[in-house]
Amino acid sequence: MRRRTFGILLILIGCIIIGIAFYIRYMGERKQKELLAEYERVLYEIGQYNIEDNGAASSRDETDAVAVDNNLENNPEEVKSVVENNxxxxxxxxxxxxxxxxxxxxTEPKDLKYAVGHFENTAMPGESGNFCVAGHRSYTYSEYxxxxxELEKGDTIIAKTEKGTFEYEVYEKMVVEPTEVAVLEPTKEATITLVTCTPIRVATHRLIIKGRLMQ
Structure with a gap:
């Protein structure tokens, strides 16, 4: 009888753990959708983005963009607030x-829960310098x-901002030790560096993808 009770208890604990994992993943995806919808609407309002023509936006649940639109369309001043505080x-x-x-x-853990993070003190998209971004590969919160x-030389990385859309072409892919921070150093030209852990789940090294701004 005790063995049966113990077995049932283990099953219940397992179900709870799985349920919590699914909930965390759901909340992460929901937060990411909210971030995207808000920023897409901001770019649309300042003329940097066309939601109707963008395949990525249309492939997501349209209610995300609609919800933000309802908050902004009757109050143009709120656009400025979102730009400043988003x-x-x-x-x-x-x-x-x-x-x-x-x-x-x-790039703190709290920042990478629902998105990818920009390394502070590195260049912004389109600027001369090294625009560095980190993200998780296999994690409870995100796998962006x-x-x-899978990226190879010649592939395109696009960054959309309030200042415009910038396209980078991948020119290098490498694996380095976590202590090799030279990959984040400034560059004379406009470049992008993507950083993530590798191998998946083991995370002993860092996978680095580098690209140059396309003219």
């Missing part, structure tokens, strides 16, 4: 791996860079 600073798109994700400021290893 956590997202850019939208990153990688066609090769069908990724569209919001970029937030910072889980297919980053």
């Amino acid at each position: 956590k997202a600073i850019a939208i990153l798109e990688i066609p090769r791996i069908e990724l569209t994700v919001a970029v937030v400021q910072g 860079f889980n297919r980053l290893d």
Whole structure:
């Protein structure tokens, strides 16, 4: 009888753990959708984005964009507020791996829960210098860079911001030790560096993808 009770208890604990994992993943996806919808609407309002013509936006649940639109359309001043206070600073798109994700400021665990993060004190998209971004591959909260290893030389990385849309061409892919931070150093030209852990789940090294701004 005790063995049976213990077995049932283990099953219940397992179900609870699985349920919590699914809930965390659901909340992460919901937060990411909110970040994207808000920033897409901001870009649309300032003339940098066309939601109706953008395949990434139309492929997501339209209610996200509609909800933000309802908040802004009757109050233009709120657009300015969202621009100033919205956590997202850019939208990153990688066609090769069908990724569209919001970029937030910072690379602390709290920043990477629902998005990919911009390394502070590195260049912004389109600027001369090294625009550096980190993201998880296999994690409880997010897996936005889980297919980053599929990128090859010549692939395109797109960064959409309030200042415009910038396209980078991948020119290098490498694996380095976690201590090799030279990959984040400034560059004279406008470049992008994507950083994630590798191998998946083991995370002993860092996968680095580098690209140059396309003229």
